[in-house]
Structures are given as structure tokens and as C-alpha cells.
Amino acid sequence: MAKYKGALPQLSDKLFLTAGGLETTLIFHQGVELPYFAAFILMDAEDGEARLAEECARFAEIARGSGLGFILDTPTWRANRDWGEKLGYNAAALDVVNRRSIEMLIRLRERFETPASPMVISGTIGPRGDGYRPDDMMSVEEAQAYHSAQIASFAASDADMVAAFTLSYAAEAIGIVRAATEAGMPVAISFTLETDGRLATGMSLRDAVAAIDDATGGAAAYFEINCAHPTHFTQAFETDGAWIQRLRGLRANASKRSHAELDASPDLDAGDPGELGREYRDIRRRYGQFTVLGGCCGTDHRHVEQICLACTADEARAA
Template sequence: MKGPLPQLKHLVLTDGGLETDLLYHHGIDLPHFASVVLLGTVEGRAALEEYYRPYLELARRLGTGFILESPTWRASPDWAVPLGLRQPELDQLNVAAIELLHRLRTEFATATLEIVVSGCVGPRGDGYDPGQIMSVTEATDYHLHQARVLASAGADMLSALTMTNVNEASGIASAAREVGLPVAVSFTVETDGHLPTGDSLMDAVAAVDEATDRYPAYFLINCAHPDHFSEVLSKPAAWTQRIRGVRANASRCSHKELDVMTELDDGDPVELGQLYRKILELQPQITILGGCCGTDLRHVTAVAEACRGLPTFS
């Protein structure tokens, strides 16, 4: 892909909660919540294509762009052994993920449907708990391996999703710079709108920008219900202009509550769409709409439909 990222020019959609959708709605087992293992079988690749296609059809129907996020959130080096893989095997699955998205782009892209292939990079550990926090240098060194694999496979950009702390987010941004790809950083926030480390979203954005010479193309919020962070975005400010995307959870539950649930709380898609609309009315710079845990095509459709007519959609 050449030229500026389309999501910096106009509205684009992305998918919902890939792993929760596959687990709860399709009955597909994902060891360690790692959807990347599906790339290892014909049936798994078919399931992923079946998952992405309706989202692309939605974007085509509504006249938006689309970000195809690779199923590589849990596919960095530390996950090879838990998944029963050797590192070269995990690397090949990362490559296969990008290749699958390129095939989908070839199938769906048109002059009016711009599609971005994004290499998804998740946290080294848990997406809810920062655990032992690395230094920025350690995080850069760790994530550089996957960043290089995704870049060599042809990703247009990298997305650091469910970042729980500033140092790891900064490290992935630095790794992206090392491989020459734009990067988006998406923070997980708790019910109080702060990162799991206690940092405010404002301070976290500022800290990553300072540590990386403002390298990220933009920031997002994900893995939290709008009720948990809407107050943070209740007033336009200089720093909120760096927030360009929302990928919210369907559930109002806290991360601690979600961790012990045995049934999916998929919330109310229509209500979720209205909550997104309220956020965009206050923060019209937001151009990336998708979902996270508990969301699926119903939620992203409701969000997109609710936001139609806003200036962002034009």
C-alpha cells in the first residue's frame, strides 16, 4: 500500500472481538486465546476468512474503508513454547496471517473501498494485567522479532493492541520505526478510564509520544466499555486529537469480572452504537470504529449505522 493511511483521511471500520467470537459463537478452541494457530490448518484458514468477509461486505455497503487486523495478537516469541511450536513455525504462522489478509484485500478492494493490512502485535503477557513491566529498550528488543516478520510478509502497518503500560507501547512503536512501518497504539483502560498501571490516558499518550519522538500515527482505546472512558473524552483537548479509534468491549464488566466469566456477555449492540455516536459527536477526529471482547458483526454494524450522518462519515 502506498501513500498516507486512509484512516487518517476518512472513516474506516475494523472487526470486532475475533477471539471471543470464534470461541463463543463458533465453538473454535483457541489455546491460550491465540487465533494464530488457525493458520496451521486448511479448516482454520477457512474459518478466519469466513470471519473477515462479512465485515468487508459491511464496509463495502456503507462506503467506508477497512482495516484488516491480522490474527497475530498472541504470536510474539514468548508464546511459541506454550503453543507447542518452534520459533520458525510461529514465524511462518505470522507470515501466513498477512498472506491471508492480502488475499482478502485482492478479493474486496476497489477504488472506493481502501483496505489496510495491519500486523497486530499484542502484549508480551496479559492484556489486562501489566505484570512485570519491561524497560522501553527491553520491550523494543522483544517485539522487534515479530515486527520484522510481519513487515517482511507485507503488512502496511503495525497495531499494538491492548497495551497496559507506557514502556511496552513505546517499545513496539520503536520496533515499528526500526522496520519502517507506521504504527497505531491502542491502550487498555480500566473502569476508571486509567491504564492498569494507574496512568491516565492523557499521560500515557504524552509519555509514548515523548519516548518515541511522536512516532505513532495515532492512538486508540480498546478492551473497555464506553462507560469506562467516555468521561475522559467528554471534552476536546489537544491530546485527544491523537485518539483516532475506538474498539470497545460489549460488556460493562471490569477486566477482573470478565476474567472469571464462563459465559459471554455481549451487551446491547444498539445501545453500544449510540454510545459510540455520542463519543464521535464530541471527538470528530475519531475515524476508526471496531470492537473488542464480546463484540461481533452485530455490534460493529450497529456502531457504523449509528454513526452514519456524522461529519466523520463523509
């Protein structure tokens, strides 16, 4: 049965790490072909599951070595109906791969978890469409119905929670929160922001968080930001209000490029891992509720190590 489903430990003041950008690491550093950025297909490839597990293990080792918690995320960002159909997966096959990915992470938790390093298993959900361009937006009801299948797969497993990443408009997020609540699953919502600190629709992060909480009675466990650089989104924090306490997770891009520039780029911009770590440290000095720290596109173990070093050094001095 799920170990932390009833009480997520990352809601305490303890620091938790996450992995970096899985898809960009596989494509640009390991030469793996991932059509549509779909890492979940490796679950059915020769030695693919082992590759995914060992990639995740690199980050779990960093967390364990530093006495921090860790969020184990499934490689299922694209494992929903529309993307699955493009890749030859029907509903039954998607259900199997979503559940198997949880089983893979359970084995990793058994391998790495210690009392000082609790490890939470999270089922990853991605947007129905393009995370950068919300061209065909769903209603709340459509989003709830659409994402309920993947959430049901995770709810039937030993997952502790689900987390939706690179969302770009509020209605899809509301639908996901409602579907997760109906399935009895804790849920985190993560938005990608543009260089002006707003969602792709132009909505402010503050208004998006408020809209989701108002529509769901505050049912989301917490909110995150991913797939944007800190220089793009820290301006979004400059408004007053208790809403900012709902933000707990940072999973930034390594690159300062815009989403349009990243889409058009044939190379990987890995940025400066040390600089990224210091930027996380500076954010936490002002907003200490950010306790879930990792990376997104272009980041790898080097970036997460620097984030860990910068933020734990601050904690050590405070102690």
C-alpha cells in the same frame, strides 16, 4: 509491495471500520477451542485459515456495502515468543505464521476492496504478558528487543502497518513504537483501560500518550482504545489539551463488566449492539477525529453493523 504503507488512508476524515472480537466470537459463538486466546493457531488447523478469512470477510462486506474503508487485522495477537512457546511455536514457526496471515489478508483485499472502500492490511501485535494485569513489566529497551522479531516478520511482508492492542503500560508501547520505526513500519498503539478510565498501572491515558510521544518524537501514527466499554473510558477525554487529537480508534467491549468480572465469567456478555452504536455516535459528535471504529471482546458483526449505521447516519445528515 505494501499498498498504503507510505500514506495510511485512515489518517484522513474518512470513516474506517474494523472487525469485532475475533477470539470471543470463535470461542463462544462457534465453539472453537483457542488455548490462551490464540487465534493464530487456526492458520495451521484444517479449514482454520478459511474460517478466519470468512470471519473477517463478514466485516469487509459491511464496510464495502456502506462505502467505508476497512482495516484488515491479522489474527496474531498471541503470535509472539512467550505465547508461541506455550503453544509449541519456535521463532521460525512464528515468522511463518505471521507472514502467512498477511498473505491471507492480501487475498481478502483483492476480493473486497473498491475505490470507495480502501482496505489497509495491519499486522497485529499483542502484549508480552497478560493484557489485564501487567505483573512483569519490561523496560523500554527490553520491549523494543522483544517485539522486534514479530515486527520484522510484518516488515518483510506486504503489510501496510502494525498495530499493538491491549497494552497496559507505557514502556512496552514505547518499545513497540521504536521497534516499528526502526523497521520502517507505521504503527498504531491501543491501550486497554480500567473502569476508571486509566491504564492498569494507574497512569492516565493523557499521560501515557504524552510519555510515548515524548519518548519517540511522536512516531506513532495514532492511538486507539480497545477492550473496555465506552462507559469506562469516556471520562478519560474530559481533560483539556491537543493530546486527544492523537486518538483515532475505538474498539470497545460489548460488556460493561470490569476486566476482573470478564476474566471470572463463564459466559459471554454481548451487551446491546444498538446501544453501543449510539455510544460511538455520541463520542464522534464530540470528538470527530475518531475515524477507526470496530469492536473487541463480545462484539461481532451485529455490533459493527450498528456502529456503522449510527455513525454513517450522522454523516449523511451533516452532508
